[in-house]
Amino acid sequence: MLTGQTLLYLIYVLAAASVIIAVEVMYLSIAGTRARAGVINRRLQFIGQDAPAEQSLQSLLQERGLTASGDFAFGAVALNRLYTQSGITGSPVSFAAVFALAGLVLALIAILLLSSSVLVASLIFLFVGLALPLLVMRRAKNRRINKFAAQLPDALDMIVRSLRAGHPTTVAIGLVAREMPDPLGTEFGIVFDEISFGLSLEQAVRKLSERVGFEGVQLLSVSLSIQAKTGGNLTEILSNLASVMRERRKLRLKIKSLSAEGRMSAWIISLFPVLMFLVLWGIAPSYYGDVWGSPLILPVFVLFGGWALLGDYIMYRMVNFDF
Numbered sequence: 086m087l088t089g090q091t092l093l094y095l096i097y098v099l100a101a102a103s104v105i106i107a108v109e110v111m112y113l114s115i116a117g118t119r120a121r122a123g124v125i126n127r128r129l130q131f132i133g134q135d136a137p138a139e140q141s142l143q144s145l146l147q148e149r150g151l152t153a154s155g156d157f158a159f160g161a162v163a164l165n166r167l168y169t170q171s172g173i174t175g176s177p178v179s180f181a182a183v184f185a186l187a188g189l190v191l192a193l194i195a196i197l198l199l200s201s202s203v204l205v206a207s208l209i210f211l212f213v214g215l216a217l218p219l220l221v222m223r224r225a226k227n228r229r230i231n232k233f234a235a236q237l238p239d240a241l242d243m244i245v246r247s248l249r250a251g252h253p254t255t256v257a258i259g260l261v262a263r264e265m266p267d268p269l270g271t272e273f274g275i276v277f278d279e280i281s282f283g284l285s286l287e288q289a290v291r292k293l294s295e296r297v298g299f300e301g302v303q304l305l306s307v308s309l310s311i312q313a314k315t316g317g318n319l320t321e322i323l324s325n326l327a328s329v330m331r332e333r334r335k336l337r338l339k340i341k342s343l344s345a346e347g348r349m350s351a352w353i354i355s356l357f358p359v360l361m362f363l364v365l366w367g368i369a370p371s372y373y374g375d376v377w378g379s380p381l382i383l384p385v386f387v388l389f390g391g392w393a394l395l396g397d398y399i400m401y402r403m404v405n406f407d408f
Contacts, residue, residue, distance in 0.1 A: 126270030128262065142278040145271065148174040155279065155292050170298035171225035172268055181218060188214030229268050230299045234334055236269040237301050241327035248320045255280050272297060287313055301330050344404040351400035355393070 131141040143153040150168045152158050157165040159177070168177050192210040195201040240261045247257035255277065262274035272293055279289040287310050294302045308322050365372050376382060 126262075126265070126267040126274065128271040128274035138278060139282065142275065142282070145275055149296065150177040151296075155275075155296075166295065166298070167219070167222050167226065169296050170229070171222040172229040173222065173225055184218040185214040188212070188217075226298065230297070233268055233272075233297055233299050234301060234330070236265060237299070237305075238327040238331045238334070240265055240269055240273065241305075241323045241330070245320050245324050245327070248323075254286060254319070268297075301326075301333075304330075347400070347404040351397065351404065354400070355397050358393070 128141070128145060131144060132138070134141075136144070146153060146155050147158075149172075150158050150165055157169070159165055165177070168180070173180060188210040191213055192206040195206045195209055196203070243261050243264065244254075244257040247260050248254065252260075258273055258280070259277045262270055262277050264270070265273065275296075276289045276293050279292065280286060284292075287306070290302070290306045290309050294306045304326060305323075308326055309319075311317075312319050312322055
């Protein structure tokens, strides 16, 4: 018969074992989720829902602000192209409405609660409702292009190996669509589906170039177009293109590392005056005296703010290179 002390030890052992098992189950669950997220792209998730292939293709295109045939959905082509290339999913109208509503709410708060002028409220609405979504889309586009640039050489090498093994081009593209994660996996999956539903390889890659906005895809599109019209060794063309893209990316990263000090200096020089202004305003509101009532305050802020933005733009151009 178990004594009280033995029973207490047994309870401790069972509790410790339970904690260890719970932690292990949680770890395996998180690790499995991360592994699936790293392997399965969005197109494969659509296919896994047992939907028809054509319906999955149309859903992938429509959530990117395109029509079911892959064309731009609304008349403002530049905005539609920016939204598509940013990789943001969902309705463009809903995306714009969220920022417009947020800008309207903040403008009303500035007028009703902070007693701001109509001019200040209008500037807040213009920034949040119009400028901010453009900045968000441009940043998302640049991040997506950087990911695409890192993945594309490996994808081209995969296509080259598949072609040398005797597979047709469409099968090689389908292999990339299955094996590569987003954003490249889904985009090449759309190319594979479009070819399967009747588009030529040249047309599908041209649409891919419009959806991505990456110069490497434009080179790929031109290479395939020339090869289709004049002939040539496609595997050698793609292999050379992958090497060129890799070297360009290495050079771009090297320039970015060399210009890191200049970019950090630009950020510090730009933000330090604003930070000191806010600090002084917070700890000593009377420091500036009656300067806020002067009719010159707004023109002075606009003038020197414009000069500061011009300086920021010059520093930005000095540490960012196009090649």
